[in-house]
Amino acid sequence: MRIELLYGKATVPLDLPDTWDVTVIEKAAMPVLADPVGAVERVLGQPTGAAPLIESARGARTACILICDVTRPVPNGLLLPPLVRTLLDAGVPADGITILVATGLHRPNLDDELAEVVGDPWVLETVRVENHFALDDDAHVDLGPTAHGTPVRIDRRFVEADVRIATGLVEPHFMAGWSGGRKVIAPGVAHRDTITTFHNHAFMAHPRAANCVLDGNPLHREQLAIVEKVGGALALNVVIDDHRRPCTVTYGEIVESHLKAVDFVRAYAAVSVPRRFHTVVTSAAGYPLDKTYYQTVKGMVGPLDILEEGGDLIIASDCSEGMGSGAYVEAQRRLLDRGVDGFLEDIARKDFADIDEWQTQMQIRTMRRGTIRLYAPRLGDALELTGVESVPDLTAAVHASVARHGDTSVAVVPEGPYVIPVLGGAA
Structure with a gap:
């Protein structure tokens, strides 16, 4: 089966075997204003x-x-x-x-x-x-x-x-x-x-x-x-x-x-899902939200409720404008330098956050649950600043995750953070 994930001003395809148990998490059809x-x-x-x-x-x-x-x-x-x-x-x-x-x-x-x-x-x-x-x-x-x-x-x-x-x-x-x-x-x-x-x-x-x-x-x-x-x-x-x-x-x-x-x-937007998954695939909602890696973090946090401990969160983002602000890049550098625990210890001592470091803190929520695997080829050398694993091929990354966990059950959220999977019930 082919699923299109929002990506930039278009979509990126995800091809999965029909024999897998794939759960596509989307909004129900919404009424559109006639006038x-x-x-x-x-x-x-x-x-x-x-x-x-x-x-x-x-x-x-x-x-x-x-x-x-x-x-x-x-x-x-x-x-x-x-x-x-x-x-x-x-x-x-x-x-x-x-x-x-x-x-x-x-x-x-x-x-x-x-x-x-x-x-x-x-x-x-x-x-x-x-x-x-x-x-x-x-x-x-x-x-x-x-x-x-x-x-x-x-x-x-x-x-x-x-x-x-x-x-x-x-x-x-x-x-x-x-x-x-x-x-x-x-x-x-x-x-x-x-x-x-x-x-x-x-x-x-x-x-x-x-x-x-x-x-x-x-x-x-x-x-x-x-x-x-x-x-x-x-x-x-x-x-x-x-x-x-x-x-x-x-x-x-x-x-x-x-x-x-x-x-x-x-x-x-809040969609009830009955179970968690070892492999969750999502997007950063396409243009304009996925113009930067900074905004991509929203897509990483969105499906957190249905990600199994130790699972893979695989996300596609265009990142046409790169990482984001210089302040955010500095926060990401501190994460890489200090590690998750050291970064959190440092920011917990302050009454004021440094600009944009809150996005790094939110990324850590997902990092503590599982492994983030990012498909964002346009980031180039900046991929090393993300603190997550880079994947060059979205479909191959999903196949590798399924093999790693021995579980062909996969959740896909094509619209990214505009749809929030809620484990077991409504938000």
Whole structure:
């Protein structure tokens, strides 16, 4: 049998014998919006836990709309035009509307890439579009610490706007439970000190900092506290299927509207699987998520619940932009130098994480369960920085794993971290 795994802007084939016991783990077919534009316009007028946007924005002089950066396949070309038009209709001047790319600690999105992210030429021509810079101290407002001590410093363009709207894609997230909503604010437009505090060792090591988990998740708790510090916000959320088609949109008060989207997508993205496997094959979800090895780690953690102790996690990722940031490369070098135990001991001593080392810590979760085998030929010499085993042929790697374990039962997750296998039941 042939299975196509998401890989870059296409797929990579996996050929397995028909005699093997292969479990392909995918979402059930999701309902696709027949009229996506109409759906967005409808929820803007019939929000969850808030007034219609035309009423919320009446009398406002400024508005700030947050959008995700290029690592997320958000259909901003669908979401932004109705938002901007409604704000203009409410009387907000065009020069008072800012679209802010919620980069967190990622690099800025510029030129053609920025046009791709925004997705609509009229929006680019009509309103200001800018990037968030987490290292710019003066660009943030200090709102004081949360009850658990996280310093809350948020981009002043968002905090000081009369109307604050976060847009985002709701999907499983391996630390915060689910993406979208409050996550677009923090880490999206948070200062380095905020991000590195609630991404430190203690947060990452918490067992509830996991895919599809909100209750008891310390990152989610801090994100909600940060929303309160900001003074609340509105949110427009979208859920897409495996073909990147919009399936539902929600709008309204940021927490309530986000939970409504989570309730929808959970029924599809969290898939019950009755057993564990010695061989699990997955992807890093294709473009744009698999542009870097940094984002590939999400695919390694996604199927962890169904990987047998000592099993093989085989993952395919395009990695067209290489490893990721210089800070992340440094974290990976420390992992190679100190080993798993030494690396964890070092970061456990700190209240603030070094930038991007949390991704290395999450990779270690899977390394402690089994062996990670990576198919990413475009990484070249950088493969030595991953700390995992490189495989030159995806199908051959799966055959070798089956021979090694003497078990022809194989699990395959073609969509990578957008589908989360849950052992024995729903998340």
